[in-house]
Amino acid sequence: MAKVYVFDHPLIQHKITYIRDKNTGTKEFRELVDEVATLMMFEITRDMPLEEVDVETPVRVAKSNVLAGKKLGIVPILRAGIGMVDGILNLIPAAKVGHVGLYRDPKTLLPVEYYVKLPPDVENRDFIVVDPMLATGGSAVAAIDSLKKRGAKHIKFMCLIAAPEGVEAMQKAHPDVDMFIAGLDEKLDEKGYIVPGLGDAGDRLFGTK
Ligand code: URA
Numbered sequence: 001m002a003k004v005y006v007f008d009h010p011l012i013q014h015k016i017t018y019i020r021d022k023n024t025g026t027k028e029f030r031e032l033v034d035e036v037a038t039l040m041m042f043e044i045t046r047d048m049p050l051e052e053v054d055v056e057t058p059v060r061v062a063k064s065n066v067l068a069g070k071k072l073g074i075v076p077i078l079r080a081g082i083g084m085v086d087g088i089l090n091l092i093p094a095a096k097v098g099h100v101g102l103y104r105d106p107k108t109l110l111p112v113e114y115y116v117k118l119p120p121d122v123e124n125r126d127f128i129v130v131d132p133m134l135a136t137g138g139s140a141v142a143a144i145d146s147l148k149k150r151g152a153k154h155i156k157f158m159c160l161i162a163a164p165e166g167v168e169a170m171q172k173a174h175p176d177v178d179m180f181i182a183g184l185d186e187k188l189d190e191k192g193y194i195v196p197g198l199g200d201a202g203d204r205l206f207g208t209k
Contacts, residue, residue, distance in 0.1 A: 037087025
């Protein structure tokens with residue numbers, strides 16, 4: 001069963017409050033999402049493997065650690081996921097970035113893939129799929145299906161706000177994919193919005209309506 005980590009770090013919780021606030025404008029919203037993505041990434045990378053190297057300090061040679069160079073791929077789900085990418089790259093600037101675009105078929109209501117571009121060496125890469133909102137879970141499940149279909153074996157999922165319905169859908173479809181969440185909310189409303197949530201993350205990030 002996938003693990004669900006809800007980050008209770010005070011800085012993350014503080015910033016999430018202002019992200020939720022309907023009076024937070026586009027510029028500030030974007031900056032806050034960026035900052036929270038950085039803080040979440042700091043926690044998510046806690047288990048990254050290290051290797052010991054010799055480093056010559058001005059005093060003597062020391063044993064010290066560097067990242068073992070595991071290949072990382074960040075995959076935002078279009079479009080709102082893009083808002084979290086720069087914050088992640090602040091910490092891991094060498095990470096490669098793929099994209100998955102999905103729309104909901106108006107008849108079947110099922111997600112349909114319209115764009116997928118992933119970095120090379122999919123089988124040996126650790127992927128973090130990002131989307132600010134995990135609502136019904138339809139897009140996240142489909143995006144991860146799409147990565148697995150192309151050979152991805154190690155995937156984590158990161159979002160700002162999740163509904164219990166989305167967490168359950170992910171656990172059912174992808175029990176191997178751990179989820180990292182800043183706020184676990186109450187429910188979905190009849191239009192599929194997370195309650196209390198933050199509204200439409202894409203519109204708030206890009207200033208559209
Ligand atoms: N997507 C959003 O942007 N907000 C929601 O509340 C649900 C899905």
